[in-house]
Amino acid sequence: MHLPTPRSGMADHELQGFSTKARAASELLKALAHHTRLLILCILAEEEKTVGQIEEILGMQQAMVSQQLARLRLEGLVNTRREGRMIYYSVGHSGTVSLLKTLFVMLPDGIEQQG
Amino acid sequence: MHLPTPRSGMADHELQGFSTKARAASELLKALAHHTRLLILCILAEEEKTVGQIEEILGMQQAMVSQQLARLRLEGLVNTRREGRMIYYSVGHSGTVSLLKTLFVMLPDGIEQQG
């Protein structure tokens, strides 16, 4: 795989194509760029979960979790499966997990912080 | 590498630790989540460039490019090297390129790789 890399003197339409790709990629990243959504994806990377289970694990309010899930759904980052009145969420794209692993490795090593 | 995955019944301080990591990771993602910054990183992934070269390649205004570079610098995503009055930028973290490659493969353009 090679990156969409603009170059000097490149034809306009080609540069535009790369710009379009970059926009799409940035939308994906924006959907990922939220601490709650990242935690949710880490949870789902292990096993599918219902909204209620995620609420319980994170200790967050229902609307908050549901809103973040909606955002992830919008970008196809999660899949859903209904079972009775519960809805199971799972990771929707294998690349997501690879990306998260790379991401967390990039972080500066765990310095203790105040909480 | 394993992801910081909250679990049911986990001790508060441990959950907090994961939350802190997720916050740091989301900051990194926010710095990446911009189409111009992505294009800049793709350009730099090939070879170091001066600000002026990046302006010329992207056909963008100086202030715009410089501000986006400042943002990337802030997160350590790029390095700088001065030579005369020009400043050369390069990718600051090898993980960045891996992440970008994974990211661009995830785009709808590459549907054949989903699953």
Added chain:
DNA sequence: GAGGAATTATCATTTTTGATATATATGCAA
């Protein structure tokens, strides 16, 4: 060394976008 041009960085402002909280609505099951 003073003045000017080239290169890059920062500031100030306006406009957009995103986060969070609360309230309300929908869908399913007993």
Added chain:
DNA sequence: TTGCATATATATCAAAAATGATAATTCCTC
């Protein structure tokens, strides 16, 4: 119907983008 699980709407507040103006640094010439 009632009650539970999930989704969406809305209001408020904070952060980020875009752009135009200005500042700092370096090099060159006199």
